[in-house]
Amino acid sequence: MNGGKILVTGGAGYIGSHTATELLDAGHEVVVFDNFANSSRAAADALQVAANRDVAVVEGDVRDADALRRVFRGHDIRAVCHFAAKKAVAESFEQPLSYHDNNVVGTLRLVEQMAAHGVKTLVFSSSATVYGYPVSVPITENMPLAPINPYGRTKLACERLLGDLALSDAEWRISILRYFNPIGAHCSGLLGDSPQGVPTNLMPYIGAVAAGRLPRLRVFGDDYPTPDGTCIRDYIHVVDLAKGHLKALQWLAAAPGLAIHNLGTGAGHSVFEVARAFEEASGRSVPYDVAPRRPGDTPVLYADPSRAAAELEWRAEHGLRRMCEDAWRHVAASAA
Ligand SMILES: NC(=O)c1ccc[n+]([C@@H]2O[C@H](COP(=O)([O-])OP(=O)(O)OC[C@H]3O[C@@H](n4cnc5c(N)ncnc54)[C@H](O)[C@@H]3O)[C@@H](O)[C@H]2O)c1
Numbered sequence: 001m002n003g004g005k006i007l008v009t010g011g012a013g014y015i016g017s018h019t020a021t022e023l024l025d026a027g028h029e030v031v032v033f034d035n036f037a038n039s040s041r042a043a044a045d046a047l048q049v050a051a052n053r054d055v056a057v058v059e060g061d062v063r064d065a066d067a068l069r070r071v072f073r074g075h076d077i078r079a080v081c082h083f084a085a086k087k088a089v090a091e092s093f094e095q096p097l098s099y100h101d102n103n104v105v106g107t108l109r110l111v112e113q114m115a116a117h118g119v120k121t122l123v124f125s126s127s128a129t130v131y132g133y134p135v136s137v138p139i140t141e142n143m144p145l146a147p148i149n150p151y152g153r154t155k156l157a158c159e160r161l162l163g164d165l166a167l168s169d170a171e172w173r174i175s176i177l178r179y180f181n182p183i184g185a186h187c188s189g190l191l192g193d194s195p196q197g198v199p200t201n202l203m204p205y206i207g208a209v210a211a212g213r214l215p216r217l218r219v220f221g222d223d224y225p226t227p228d229g230t231c232i233r234d235y236i237h238v239v240d241l242a243k244g245h246l247k248a249l250q251w252l253a254a255a256p257g258l259a260i261h262n263l264g265t266g267a268g269h270s271v272f273e274v275a276r277a278f279e280e281a282s283g284r285s286v287p288y289d290v291a292p293r294r295p296g297d298t299p300v301l302y303a304d305p306s307r308a309a310a311e312l313e314w315r316a317e318h319g320l321r322r323m324c325e326d327a328w329r330h331v332a333a334s335a336a
Helices: 014-025 041-051 065-074 089-094 096-116 150-168 202-210 238-254 271-282 306-312 320-335
Strands: 005-009 029-034 056-059 077-082 121-127 173-179 181-183 217-220 235-237 257-263 288-291
Touching (some): 005 014, 014 029, 014 041, 029 041, 029 065, 041 056, 065 096, 077 096, 077 238, 089 096, 089 150, 096 121, 096 150, 121 150, 121 238, 150 173, 150 257, 173 238, 181 202, 181 320, 202 217, 202 271, 202 320, 217 271, 235 238, 235 320, 238 257, 257 306, 271 320
Parallel strands (some): 005 029, 005 077, 077 121, 121 173, 181 235, 217 288
16 A cells, blocks of 8 residues: 555554554554544553654544544545554443444544545454354354344444445445454563553453462353363464554455454363463562352454455464563563
C-alpha cells in the first residue's frame, strides 16, 4: 500500500498500542484515536518511545461523528485498524446497553465516516468469543457463530454489519481478525496490558499477583475435563498478533471484499501451565485459590490458524515462556 496514514482507534490500548508500534516500525504513518476509557495518554506516549517516532494522538470517542470527521479531514487516512471497544465479559452482562452502544454504535459511526471520506479499507478486531461453545477444536472460521455473552454478541453484530457493508459496495476491503488470547508485551517493557482497575484477563492478574499488588490468583474451576482440571486457551504473543494486522493490510491491498481469519497459535495451555510458566519467567511465586467455575467458561478453546497461514502468510512465532518473560518485564518496568 502506498501513501496515507493508518488510523488506529483504541491505539493507546493493549493490542492497539502494540499494533501501532509494529506499523511504525514497518514505516507506516499512524494516527492514534482513543478516548482513554481503558488506557492513558502515557500509554500513547510510551508507544512513541518504543517506536522512536512521533505520532499524532487524538483524544476522542468513536461514537462522536464530529470528532471522527475532524480526524479524516485533518489527516490523509487510507486505512483504519479498529480496536476501540469495551471487552470485559462479566461487565457486559451488567451493562449490555453500554456494550452495544460503545462497540456496535462505535463501529457504525466509524464506517459511516470512513465511507463519507472515501476510506474503505478496515481491519476489525473480532474475537474467538463469537464461536461460543465450539462444536469441536481446533476452531475453524466456518464453524457456527453462537456467542454466549453480550460482549461476544456485540462483536458478532459488528461482523454482520461489516458483512452487509461489503455486500452493498464492492470497493470495501474489510479484514475481520478473530483473536484468541493475546498475552505478553513489547520486548522493551514500555508497552503491555495495563488496564484501568483490577484486571479481568488472566495474564495481567497473574502479573499483579507476582508483583505483590494483588494477594492471590483466583483459578475458576480445577475440575474441568482437561489434564490438570483447569481451562485451556490459545495464548498468543501480542506482538505476533500485532504483526497479523500488517499481514491483513497487505492482503487487503490485493483483495477487495471481506475476509475472516483466526489469529491464534493452534495450541492450548491451561491456567496452571500459564501460572507456572510465569513463576519460572519472573522468579516470583503466584499463590492461588481455586474458586467455583464461572458460568459460560468452555473447557478447551484453541484456533485452527491454517487459513491465516495460507492466505496471510502469518504464523505466531513466540512460545509461552517468551510471552511470560515479556509480560514480566512490563510489570517490573511499570512498578519501577
Ligand atoms: N485482549 C483480548 O483478550 C482480546 C481478545 C479478542 C478481541 N479483543 C478485541 O481487541 C480490541 C482491543 O482490545 P485490547 O485488549 O487492546 O483492549 P484495551 O481496553 O486495552 O484497548 C481498547 C482501547 O479502546 C479505547 N476505547 C474504548 N472505547 C472507545 C471509544 N468509544 N472511543 C475511543 N476509544 C475507545 C480504550 O480506551 C482502550 O485504549 C477490542 O476490540 C477487543 O474487543 C481483545
